[in-house]
Amino acid sequence: MNRFVRRAAYRTSMFLLSVVLVVALWEMYKVVGPQDGGKLFGAGVLPRSNDTAMPHVWTMLSRYGRPEVRGSDKRVWVVVLAGAWFSFRLSIVGFLLGSSIGVGLSVLMSRFRLVERGLLPYLVVSQTVPLIALAPLVALWGGKLHIFGFEWPRWLSAAVLGAFLSFFPIAVGTLRGLASAPAASVELMESYAASWKQILLKLRFPSAIPYMIPAFKLGASGSVVGVVVAEISTGLKGGIGRLIIEYAREATADPAKVFTAVFGAAALGLTMAGVIAISDVYLMRNRPKETSS
Amino acid sequence: MSAVQVTGVSKIFNQGTPKQVDALIDVNLTVEPGEFVSLIGPSGCGKSTLLRLIANLLEPTTGSITVNGKSASQSRLDQDYGMAFQQAGLFDWRTVAKNIELPLELKGWDKEKRAARAQEMLELVKLPEFAEMYPWQLSGGMQQRIAIARALAAHPPLLLMDEPFGALDEMTREYMQGELLRICAETSTTVVFVTHSIPEAVYLSNRVVVMSPRPGRITNLIDVNLGAKRTEDTRAAADFFTGITAVREALRGTHADHANAGAVRGVEDR
Ligand SMILES: Nc1ncnc2c1ncn2[C@@H]1O[C@H](COP(=O)(O)OP(=O)(O)OP(=O)(O)O)[C@@H](O)[C@H]1O
Numbered sequence: 001m002n003r004f005v006r007r008a009a010y011r012t013s014m015f016l017l018s019v020v021l022v023v024a025l026w027e028m029y030k031v032v033g034p035q036d037g038g039k040l041f042g043a044g045v046l047p048r049s050n051d052t053a054m055p056h057v058w059t060m061l062s063r064y065g066r067p068e069v070r071g072s073d074k075r076v077w078v079v080v081l082a083g084a085w086f087s088f089r090l091s092i093v094g095f096l097l098g099s100s101i102g103v104g105l106s107v108l109m110s111r112f113r114l115v116e117r118g119l120l121p122y123l124v125v126s127q128t129v130p131l132i133a134l135a136p137l138v139a140l141w142g143g144k145l146h147i148f149g150f151e152w153p154r155w156l157s158a159a160v161l162g163a164f165l166s167f168f169p170i171a172v173g174t175l176r177g178l179a180s181a182p183a184a185s186v187e188l189m190e191s192y193a194a195s196w197k198q199i200l201l202k203l204r205f206p207s208a209i210p211y212m213i214p215a216f217k218l219g220a221s222g223s224v225v226g227v228v229v230a231e232i233s234t235g236l237k238g239g240i241g242r243l244i245i246e247y248a249r250e251a252t253a254d255p256a257k258v259f260t261a262v263f264g265a266a267a268l269g270l271t272m273a274g275v276i277a278i279s280d281v282y283l284m285r286n287r288p289k290e291t292s293s
Numbered sequence: 294m295s296a297v298q299v300t301g302v303s304k305i306f307n308q309g310t311p312k313q314v315d316a317l318i319d320v321n322l323t324v325e326p327g328e329f330v331s332l333i334g335p336s337g338c339g340k341s342t343l344l345r346l347i348a349n350l351l352e353p354t355t356g357s358i359t360v361n362g363k364s365a366s367q368s369r370l371d372q373d374y375g376m377a378f379q380q381a382g383l384f385d386w387r388t389v390a391k392n393i394e395l396p397l398e399l400k401g402w403d404k405e406k407r408a409a410r411a412q413e414m415l416e417l418v419k420l421p422e423f424a425e426m427y428p429w430q431l432s433g434g435m436q437q438r439i440a441i442a443r444a445l446a447a448h449p450p451l452l453l454m455d456e457p458f459g460a461l462d463e464m465t466r467e468y469m470q471g472e473l474l475r476i477c478a479e480t481s482t483t484v485v486f487v488t489h490s491i492p493e494a495v496y497l498s499n500r501v502v503v504m505s506p507r508p509g510r511i512t513n514l515i516d517v518n519l520g521a522k523r524t525e526d527t528r529a530a531a532d533f534f535t536g537i538t539a540v541r542e543a544l545r546g547t548h549a550d551h552a553n554a555g556a557v558r559g560v561e562d563r
Pocket residue numbers: 306307314315316334335336337338339340341342343509559
């Protein structure tokens with residue numbers, strides 16, 4: 001327990017330190033960076049440091065406390081939080097969908113070499129399809145598709161695109177993990193006449209956990225990216241993605257506003273990663289220290 | 294009825310390909326109940342292969358194997374034997390007690406019965422206070438004792454061991470040999486034991502099986518007459534050295550048809 005608390009405290013303080021560092025870098029660049037961008041060998045490489053492109057940190061933070069639009073009593077932080085919560089739920093649905101598909105596929109692939117040979121190349125190819133191209137297609141299902149009397153809700157399309165980005169790292173990571181069980185341990189289980197299912201549950205999955213945790217981390221952030229990009233490219237209302245495009249339209253008049261939504265999206269990703277990190281510490285609590293990440 | 298009956302067994306890996314290996318040719322071996330038999334021979338002579346054939350982890354190319362009067366595959370399904378390897382092979386995510394319970398779990402025992410047996414086994418290997426520790430918190434020798442406890446947990450009539458003490462230091466090794474003899478006497482278990490060490494084979498066994506490589510076969514069966522009860526004094530007894538000399542002579546013989554007749558590679562004199 002003590003170790004648990006110490007590690008959590010260490011991680012949190014490291015995170016806070018890194019936030020302070022980023023803020024300091026941002027403000028420093030605003031002091032020394034060129035106001036209208038810098039050119040290097042004729043190409044614009046240095047970002048502009050004026051207040052429209054890079055608002056001060058305190059301007060951005062204080063924007064959260066002011067109303068969303070003039071005269072409204074809704075403050076920005078309320079709107080951003082509601083949007084993030086909406087997208088968070090979609091990401092969770094996408095992540096759960098993606099991890100069940102990913103783990104399911106990896107079990108199938110580890111069971112049948114033929115499935116692995118036949119399927120894995122297609123999975124790799126699937127990840128080269130740009131999400132932007134896929135999003136409108138999947139969005140079309142919304143309101144049109146009916147499965148067993150269920151109407152396909154529009155939000156489900158966004159969750160499916162989240163699942164699309166999250167299942168791949170999970171499938172590959174779990175597959176590697178399932179194969180990582182030492183041959184001698186498999187032989188031991190066989191000497192006890194253990195069935196395939198018993199070997200899977202009592203040996204392969206426990207040995208796979210150190211491989212699965214980083215894979216699930218990638219999957220969780222993939223799901224957030226998928227959902228936010230789907231919201232942006234299909235214009236789904238209610239989520240943080242929609243807020244980003246709406247606020248971006250006001251970028252010249254109110255530059256700090258779009259950043260409030262961008263940070264909302266970042267916080268969303270961090271929350272997802274945090275959930276995985278907590279389960280990591282929990283699941284690896286009784287393992288030798290050097291194998292836990 | 295013999296504990297193990299190996300009749301006319303050959304094992305050829307990758308038969309008919311350029312990588313063909315004649316691991317074992319026409320092996321015959323009978324092990325009686327309660328007997329302690331060691332397999333010794335140079336590296337690559339097929340000791341592990343023979344043990345895995347008995348365990349039904351491999352199928353013989355020709356010949357037949359029975360364990361307790363049943364086919365090898367049936368006795369594997371019935372969990373008639375326990376196995377221990379050079380690496381303890383404990384599961385990191387299970388406590389010591391839960392590791393010992395693994396074979397019982399797979400047999401479908403209920404929880405209380407498993408816990409009681411695990412505690413009993415921990416006492417047998419003299420580590421009762423370590424039940425709730427994790428394997429990686431134990432020393433190598435302790436882990437090996439837990440692995441032996443696991444192999445014996447279901448009270449199998451037969452124990453198959455492949456260099457179980459190979460990774461231990463000399464002191465721990467001798468201690469473990471004594472422990473193994475004590476445990477096997479208490480539980481009247483039959484043991485087939487693979488080793489690289491001549492003194493270990495002689496100290497432990499009723500019979501030493503000497504094997505030779507390429508192709509793997511049995512060249513000598515040497516009876517050891519050290520009596521039923523063996524103590525630390527046995528290691529200084531004249532009969533002990535007679536046994537060691539006999540096994541060493543037999544091992545030399547296995548290399549008579551090779552250029553380097555003098556040296557017995559892969560077999561330790563300690
Ligand atoms: N699965 C396998 N496929 C192909 N060849 C194998 C296989 N297992 C063992 N062999 C070969 O069979 C021969 C005997 O191997 P085995 O492991 O039984 O030797 P051993 O007597 O146990 O040696 P050591 O003392 O080094 O453990 C070796 O030549 C080895 O290369």
